Amino acid sequence: MPDIEMINPGTPVVGPYNPGIKAGNLVFISGQVSAQSDEDIKEQTLSTLNKIKKIVEAGGGKVSSIVRTTIFLKNISEFSEMNGVYKKFFDDNGVSKAYPSRVTVEISNLPLPSMKIEISAIAVL
Secondary structure, X not given: OOOEEEEOOOOOOOOOOOOEEEEOOEEEEEEEOOOOOOOOHHXXXXXXXXXXXXXXXXOOOOHHHEEEEEEEEXXXXXXXXXXXXXXXHXXXXXXXXXXXXXXXXXXXXXXXXXXXXXEEEEEEO
């Protein structure tokens, strides 16, 4: 079994989980959400991706280390707006050809009513 290290760069945790787990050369990032309830989908997407970036970097990686994301959208009609921010985020962080593989699904109930998006990720170091 690989060495396991908990990763938390100061991310608030409510519940029995860790923001990130480093296992060997993999970093598994728990679902992250925006802390701001008054943000629109674009702002929540960027805020959430920046939290993921912080966790990946705390684990020794960078945005280009991310190989997989799972996105839960409260309203799939906001996919295009989310996707534009998502693409720009990865482009701005040096990933313009090998974007992570991705699953995006609509989910009616996120943990708080104000949440529009939750994103989890896996990175390879």
